[in-house]
Amino acid sequence: MAIMELPEQLIASLKNIPGFEEAAFKAVHESGEQITSVRLNSNKIFNIQYSILNGHQDRVPWSTQGYYLPRRPSFTLDPQFHAGAYYVQEASSMFLEQALKQTIDLEKRLKILDLCAAPGGKSTLIQSLITEDSLLVSNEVIKARVNVLAENMTKWGSGNVIVTNNDPKDFQRLEKYFDAIVVDAPCSGSGLFRKDPDAIAEWSENNVALCGQRQQRILTDVLPALKEGGVLVYSTCSYSLREDEDISEWLVMEMDLESLALELDPQWGIIETRSARCGANGYRFYPDRLKGEGFFIAAFRKKNTGGHEWRSGRANKRPDTVSQKEIDTIAPFLNRADGLFFIRQGDELIAMPDSLKQDLAVIQDALYIKKAGVKIGQVIRTDLVPDHELALSNLINPSVDRIDVDLETALQYLRKEELKIKCSGTGWHLVCYQQLPLGWVKILPNRVNNYYPSAWRILNK
Numbered sequence: 001m002a003i004m005e006l007p008e009q010l011i012a013s014l015k016n017i018p019g020f021e022e023a024a025f026k027a028v029h030e031s032g033e034q035i036t037s038v039r040l041n042s043n044k045i046f047n048i049q050y051s052i053l054n055g056h057q058d059r060v061p062w063s064t065q066g067y068y069l070p071r072r073p074s075f076t077l078d079p080q081f082h083a084g085a086y087y088v089q090e091a092s093s094m095f096l097e098q099a100l101k102q103t104i105d106l107e108k109r110l111k112i113l114d115l116c117a118a119p120g121g122k123s124t125l126i127q128s129l130i131t132e133d134s135l136l137v138s139n140e141v142i143k144a145r146v147n148v149l150a151e152n153m154t155k156w157g158s159g160n161v162i163v164t165n166n167d168p169k170d171f172q173r174l175e176k177y178f179d180a181i182v183v184d185a186p187c188s189g190s191g192l193f194r195k196d197p198d199a200i201a202e203w204s205e206n207n208v209a210l211c212g213q214r215q216q217r218i219l220t221d222v223l224p225a226l227k228e229g230g231v232l233v234y235s236t237c238s239y240s241l242r243e244d245e246d247i248s249e250w251l252v253m254e255m256d257l258e259s260l261a262l263e264l265d266p267q268w269g270i271i272e273t274r275s276a277r278c279g280a281n282g283y284r285f286y287p288d289r290l291k292g293e294g295f296f297i298a299a300f301r302k303k304n305t306g307g308h309e310w311r312s313g314r315a316n317k318r319p320d321t322v323s324q325k326e327i328d329t330i331a332p333f334l335n336r337a338d339g340l341f342f343i344r345q346g347d348e349l350i351a352m353p354d355s356l357k358q359d360l361a362v363i364q365d366a367l368y369i370k371k372a373g374v375k376i377g378q379v380i381r382t383d384l385v386p387d388h389e390l391a392l393s394n395l396i397n398p399s400v401d402r403i404d405v406d407l408e409t410a411l412q413y414l415r416k417e418e419l420k421i422k423c424s425g426t427g428w429h430l431v432c433y434q435q436l437p438l439g440w441v442k443i444l445p446n447r448v449n450n451y452y453p454s455a456w457r458i459l460n461k
């Protein structure tokens, strides 16, 4: 393994920061050790054997559903990955679970914004933590990255998420609306150098300064959308003070937020730091001290100033109504019809929890929505052409016709190849691998039509 040349200016800038030990830090980068971790999807855990865990139970200590893998498998060739049974996520960033659990009552109905969400690591984690009647708005400003975010949220399978494609300043239309905002900011990326040594060449002090300015701009733009008493969680994968403690300091001193302390188990190896002047709390993750990559996270509360709260009733849009006949057609495909409302988008029907009706109208007025709730499909006369989103969602009725397939057939299905399945029935069937739905097929008397979405099919042989 070639010696990893970390930027000298980066090393010099870290020398007095708590927790930084130059020799150990350099050694762990030079070791090139690669850590792989996944977080299981609590929407989809049905006593399945996770083949990727390979019998190991090596837990990420600060996470309820996070596990380290003994080696990096081919996720592409694991149907459970495509079924959304888990998300491949860097272990340090799973600490967001602690930041939210320790600062917000997650049993309440909440509205949470994940502002910089693609490809969806933090959003899938937040979705697993909130109640079914809560709302997650998962936003990504860069258009080219929204599709992968929408795909990952679809695989995660829950109806209480709206994926948007907006600039942070657009959220000013939702003044004091969210109970919590997560800003996992674009940054200079030094925390990921061990995982991605090619990124080293792009690092410069100038870029750190530019990232710091951009982080302040993003936070300034989005903070009006946070309720008074609401929580902001800010994180980066940079080690630089300018992007971490200096931003915390600025949030407290200039933006008038209150810094929140988090409890740490000393065995976790996470380092608590304080900003230079006001002592704002921050939490640093160094790869030589714990099993994870470089990460920084801090939590804040917006002070109460006695101003007005978001007032509901501003949105007037009435969604197109869905007829009782259509609801009767889709009902057999759903595990419940109560507690949901249905809207039409083009030819398709969409389901969301009843509790989010007003929120959807408000968000529709203010933002560009890429995806909301779960697409159920298209009703043609008295038949439903079911959508792929329904197959992967937690709304699917377990008694819908299913075909359990072996690994080889599952991979043929995911490659959208022709399938030779023996099945006595006809019509729509869910293709399942180890009980987990992968998508739809339509069984005809003489052939099987594979409805796996072309854009998602696996190309790797």
Ligand code: SAM
Binding pocket: 115, 116, 117, 118, 119, 120, 121, 122, 123, 140, 141, 142, 145, 168, 184, 185, 186, 187, 214, 218
């Ligand atoms: N939270 C994601 C996850 O856990 O999977 C990773 C987010 S990544 C660290 C930062 C994101 O911010 C990227 O998706 C990037 O496209 C987005 N971004 C870049 N410039 C931005 C800006 N000016 N405002 C808001 N988001 C931005």
